[in-house]
Amino acid sequence: MRLRGSARLxxxxxxxxxxxxxxxxxxxxDLESAVxxxxxxxxxxxxxxxxxxxxxxxxxTLLGGYLGRIDTATYAVTRIPLPQxxxxxxxxxxxxxxxxxxxxxxxxxxxxxxxxxxEQREYELPFTFATENPIMAAGPDGAL
Numbered sequence: 001m002r003l004r005g006s007a008r009l010x011x012x013x014x015x016x017x018x019x020x021x022x023x024x025x026x027x028x029x030d031l032e033s034a035v036x037x038x039x040x041x042x043x044x045x046x047x048x049x050x051x052x053x054x055x056x057x058x059x060x061t062l063l064g065g066y067l068g069r070i071d072t073a074t075y076a077v078t079r080i081p082l083p084q085x086x087x088x089x090x091x092x093x094x095x096x097x098x099x100x101x102x103x104x105x106x107x108x109x110x111x112x113x114x115x116x117x118x119e120q121r122e123y124e125l126p127f128t129f130a131t132e133n134p135i136m137a138a139g140p141d142g143a144l
Contacts, residue, residue, distance in 0.1 A: 036075070038070060038075045038077065039077075040059075040068055040070075040077050041077065041079070045061060045062035045063065045064065046059050046060075046061050046064070046068065047059065047060060047061070047062055047089075047090050047091065048060045048089065048090055048091040048092035048102065049092075050091075050092045050093070050094060050100075051094075052069070052094060052100065052115060053094055053098040053115065053116075054115050054116075055072060056069045056070060056071055056072060056115075057069075057070040057072060058070075058092055058100055058115075059092060060088045060089055060090075060091070060092045060102045061088040062088050062089060062090060062105055063086050063088060063105055063106075064088045065081060065082050065084065065085045065086065065087055065088060066079045066080055066081050066082055066088070067079070067080040067082065067088075067092070067100065067102070067113055068080075069115070080113060080118075082104075082111060082113075082120065083111075083120060083122055084104060084107050084109070084111075084122070086104070086105060086106045086107060087102075087104040087105075087107060087109075087111055087122075088102065088104065088105060089102045089103035089104060089105050089136070090103070090105075090135070091103070091135065091136055091137070093136050093137060093138050093144060094138070095112075095138065095142070095144055096138070096142030096143070097114075098114070098115075098116065099112050099113060099114045099115070100112070100113045100114075100115060101113075101136060101144055102136065103125075103135065103136045104122070107122075108124065108125050108127075109122045109123060109124055109125060110122070110123045110125055110136065110144075111123075
């Protein structure tokens with residue numbers, strides 16, 4: 001019997017599924033024990049999770065008005081209020097200066113938070129993003 005392209009692929013896939021993994025890690029299938037859920041409290045759209053310069057995991061909240069810090073040893077969550085109620089964006093970027101940078105949704109600004117000093121600053125963006133959230137990323141030279 002001759003099988004055509006998609007039928008051969010399907011047959012090969014079924015054989016692999018039937019054979020199962022060669023050396024499966026038994027813990028890899030137990031998601032309940034492999035995943036730790038950390039309640040971050042009420043908020044809107046926690047996003048942009050990133051390792052911070054202090055070893056903690058940081059995140060921002062889209063329209064939430066705060067940055068979040070998760071202590072990796074205790075899982076304690078700390079909220080850092082931002083100057084603008086609607087501040088926060090999709091991503092959080094660690095700059096070459098060790099500060100956390102984030103675009104502010106709706107306000108047409110970029111924010112900077114220094115976790116060492118607690119200093120917060122906002123910078124007007126040269127473009128207007130009336131309904132969009134500007135995207136921010138670190139470049140290979142450390143510039144944002």
